[in-house]
Amino acid sequence: MSGTNNRDIRWIFVLLAAYFTLQVGVRLATSHSLDLDEAEQVFRSQWLAAGYGPQPPFYNWLQYAVFQFAGVSLAALSVVKNLLLFIAYLLYGLTARLILRDKALVAVATLGLLTIPQMAFEMQRDLTHTVAVFFSASIFFYGFIRSLKQPSLASYLIAGIGIGFGLLAKYNFAILPAAALIAALSDARLRPRIFDWRLVLTAAVAFVITLPHLFWLKDNLDFATARTLEKMTASGHASYPAQVAMGVSSLALATLSFAGLTVAVFAIVFGRSLRPALTVGSQWTRLLERMMLVFLVGILFLIVFGGAAGIKDRWLVPMLFLLPLYFCLKIEAAGVATERAFRRFIVIVAVIMIGVPAALYGSVAAARFTGHYExxxxxxxxxxxxxxxxxxxxxxxxxxxxxxxxxxxxxxxxxxxxxxxxxxxxxxxxxxxxxxxxxxxxxxxxxxxxxxxxxxxxxxxxxxxxxxxxxxxxxxxxxxxxxxxxxxxxxxxx
Known part of the structure; x- marks a missing residue:
């Protein structure tokens, strides 16, 4: 094994902690004004409710609690978001460590999340509920993989917490645990982990976490779903075939904008060895493939039977956040040497880690030259x-x-x-x-x-x-x- 492979992965988490601390500093230095999602959090933190509208209340509850202790401020907003992102990356890295032997690939998988524009840039710029989805997906995925690899009461409990938080973050999160369940059931070696009495604990924990909101949802279903359905089905007066075509093309575009940069980075970093690696598989790559396929089928069902015409790229977070890990599992299965690729990758990550905060600050500060105001x-x-x-x-x-x-x-x-x-x-x-x-x-x-x-x-x-x-x-x-x-x-x- 190379020196990189033997290196402990704790440095990744130190690097990410420094990066997210920098993001808090940049946000505070950029402007005192709030963007849409930030302002919504501050406005709605004046009262505590079991539901607030088209988005479930996980982020609102969390932000409300922090404001109660720390007071209403931009710093409290920014710290909550970046702490959630840091924990999500941390859990993603721990999940990668469970199923990848090569430590260099664990680092590439974890830091590879920064190559996804919706996660590296958009989540910093103004998203809140999508950040909560990513946070919840990372908790669930860690618990899920641990339950398959090192089953324990704790692993099933973690998966249940992830599902509970996820359903309180965004309703479309439900497709992720469903996809995971179907993917595991279709593998004879993993099936016993699903037919395990501890799965009752997973379901019970998820149910208890979502219960207050479920009571509210029962009486406010129209209020909660109307705006999302309106956004999804905004096809004007298009015919059914045209609506399906719009839905499928918006899904293809969303997938491309979400995954395109990541694919390009892996192609640059691993060069010619990437293409043959994509034809090799392992038990874990096949599991992730089935998960992504089921998720995709779920969205296609929404398009064909639910009238969805506009799929937004950020809705794909619970599926495509698996992409960097999936590529790394493929590369490891193919036995590709990682030393040189790792060095190339770190250069790209360094550019992203400097470029994203600079772009976030620059997009606002450049107004003094351009006269274009955000x-x-x-x-x-x-x-x-x-x-x-x-x-x-x-x-x-x-x-x-x-x-x-x-x-x-x-x-x-x-x-x-x-x-x-x-x-x-x-x-x-x-x-x-x-x-x-x-x-x-x-x-x-x-x-x-x-x-x-x-x-x-x-x-x-x-x-x-x-x-x-x-x-x-x-x-x-x-x-x-x-x-x-x-x-x-x-x-x-x-």
């Missing part, structure tokens, strides 16, 4: 500071959840409501003045938005107040570029 360039805090000099709001009504979350971050003691989310309605009796704030698109009307006027009439019996405009300089602005907000004060009387 959501993180918007000056929510500056605007709120100016308005608080006029009067101290006792409650705030925002035009949408993005604005609501951003406002709450800077005034955590005041209830912030959003017109687009009717699920939060604290008692506003005696809370005055009420501040109304909304975003003003370029060239749009400066009048009070009709939905805000309706909300005021329906909830407070108040007539529309005078609409005013405030602007504040963008973060990383070019020249004196400013962003405009509409606002109004309601001196609400009990």
């Amino acid at each position: 959501r993180l360039n918007r000056p929510y805090a500056t605007m709120l500071e100016s308005l608080r000099k006029q009067a101290e709001p006792a409650a705030i009504l925002a035009g949408d959840s993005l604005l609501a979350g951003n406002l709450r971050q800077d005034i955590p003691g005041v209830p912030v409501l959003s017109v687009d989310y009717p699920g939060f309605h604290p008692d506003l009796t005696g809370r005055r003045p009420l501040l109304l704030v909304w975003l003003l698109p370029k060239g749009g009307s400066e009048a009070l938005p009709p939905d805000m006027a309706e909300w005021l009439q329906a909830n407070l019996g108040a007539s529309a107040p005078e609409a005013l405009v405030i602007d504040a300089p963008y973060f990383y602005r070019r020249g004196d570029d400013r962003y405009r907000f509409g606002y109004a004060w309601v001196n609400q009387h009990p």
